[in-house]
Every structure is written in C-alpha cells, then in structure tokens.
C-alpha cells in the first residue's frame with residue numbers, strides 16, 4: 001500500500017489499519033469492556049490511555065486474538081480477527097505485558113527464533129533492529145544477565161523485527177532510561193512515517209505526548225474520547241507567565257478582572273483555557289498602562305485535561 005520511495009499516498013494515509021467495533025468483554029461478573037469503538041489509521045500512532053484496570057491490556061489481547069470476547073468486531077487491514085481467525089495477525093508485531101525471555105539464549109538467538117524471510121533478509125532484519133534499538137553492546141550476551149530495560153528493549157525489538165504493518169505495544173516505556181525512551185520514540189516515529197501503524201498503551205499520558213498523534217481515552221469500559229494529540233493539547237488549561245515592568249500593578253489589574261493568579265509570589269502566572277482569556281488578561285494590563293515584557297507558556301496540563309474529560313463525560 002506504500003507509494004514510491006516509501007512515502008504514503010494521501011488515500012493510504014486515510015485508510016483504516018485497525019478497526020474495533022462494539023467490543024465487549026467480561027471476566028466472570030466483571031464487565032471490563034462495554035462497547036469499545038475506535039480506529040487506527042494507516043501510518044498513525046494511537047495512544048490508548050486510561051486508569052489502571054481500565055482494560056487497555058484486555059483490548060490489546062482481544063485485538064491479537066489471544067482471548068475470547070463477548071461480542072464485537074475487530075478487523076486488521078480489512079480482515080476479521082478472533083480467537084479462531086488469526087490470518088490478519090501475520091503482519092502484526094506485539095509486546096503485551098512482559099517480554100518472554102529465555103535466560104540461556106542470547107538476544108540475537110531470541111531474534112533468530114522469530115525472524116522471517118530468506119537467509120540474507122533475516123540477517124538484514126536482525127542487523128537493522130539491533131542497530132535501531134541500540135542493543136549492539138549486549139545482543140550476543142545471554143539474556144539471564146539482562147536488566148529489566150534490556151529485556152524490554154529485546155521484547156520491543158521482537159515486535160518490530162519483521163517490519164509489520166501494525167505494531168501493538170503495552171506500556172513499552174516500562175523500565176527504559178530517558179535515552180532509551182527518546183530512541184524508541186524516534187524509531188516509532190520513523191516507522192510510522194513509512195506507513196506502519198501503532199497502538200500503544202500507557203496510563204501516563206505525558207509519556208505519549210511527544211509520540212502519539214491520536215488519543216483513545218478508555219474509561220468505564222468504553223472509549224470516551226477519540227481525538228488528536230493536537231486537539232487535546234489545545235483543549236486544556238494552559239499556564240502562562242506574564243513578565244511586566246510593574247508586577248504589583250499587574251496583579252491588581254488582573255485581580256480586578258477576576259483573573260486568578262497562581263500562588264507564586266516571584267512571578268505572575270495565570271491558568272487560562274482559551275486564547276480569548278489570554279487576550280483579556282493582556283488587555284487588562286495594557287488598559288492600566290502596565291508594560292508587558294513577554295509572555296511564556298509554561299506547560300499544558302495534559303493529565304489534568306484527561307481527568308477533566310473523563311470526569312465530564314464518564315462512560316457513554
């Protein structure tokens with residue numbers, strides 16, 4: 001489905017790689033998934049976020065045909081997936097929960113167990129993934145000596161090894177140091193730009209902030225919001241620092257307008273929800289002739305936006 005030079009044609013970019021419709025799953029009396037609906041488009045990186053126990057791993061296991069469900073339709077690349085239909089999984093790579101590690105095999109021997117293709121293709125794939133995941137220093141050492149992060153990288157490498165069309169990663173940043181997190185982000189973004197689709201779970205939204213373009217919020221057994229990361233960042237409260245030549249007058253002017261200042265005596269900080277609110281704050285200062293030296297956006301509170309959305313919407 002890729003165009004020349006690995007670049008996606010526009011219509012490919014709009015294609016749906018994974019579709020989950022009305023998925024239900026109960027463990028005994030525990031109704032975990034109660035009508036889950038979402039899609040992941042070709043070449044997109046979707047973050048599946050939700051509180052502990054929301055059912056993220058359960059969705060991933062259902063998508064991989066690892067557990068029976070109580071209803072719903074899952075299709076990958078247009079092909080149906082279920083506990084007895086696995087054909088679509090030929091082009092899917094996954095790491096769910098913990099990587100399966102054989103202590104007396106080296107990392108390279110693990111990869112050799114899973115790699116497909118001719119002899120030269122196998123070698124090229126293994127060389128590529130060892131290099132991409134920066135595992136050259138220990139790939140020929142037995143896995144019994146690996147740290148948690150080294151095992152995690154090997155598990156991710158196994159998922160990426162055969163360059164699948166869809167990659168499913170459950171909490172992939174677990175145990176990775178900041179350098180490894182950044183490297184993994186770079187690898188995922190590069191693969192996605194070549195057309196690979198990703199479904200990645202986390203309960204820490206900020207971890208996926210620099211990575212995902214699509215956000216799937218799971219709560220109460222349903223996807224309460226499917227949105228873009230950009231829209232999510234725009235939707236929330238943003239904190240601004242306003243630098244002025246007369247902070248005392250500025251505080252008084254903002255308070256007169258009913259704008260609440262954050263409790264930091266050393267600088268003027270306001271939490272605002274829209275561009276209009278920022279304009280209003282700046283106008284209040286200009287009206288009393290307070291000179292504004294600069295305005296910095298401190299952060300967007302993604303976790304806060306996520307919690308607000310979940311509290312507002314609940315399960316449908």
Ligand SMILES: Nc1ncnc2c1ncn2[C@@H]1O[C@H](COP(=O)(O)OP(=O)(O)OP(=O)(O)O)[C@@H](O)[C@H]1O
Pocket residue numbers: 027030032050051052053054055056057058059202203
């Ligand atoms: N095999 C099982 N048998 C019984 N209950 C299960 C089983 N697997 C999961 N559950 C239950 O299903 C619910 C969802 O679990 P799941 O692991 O999918 O959540 P999660 O969103 O991945 O959580 P976390 O963020 O903590 O990893 C939990 O209540 C869990 O106890």
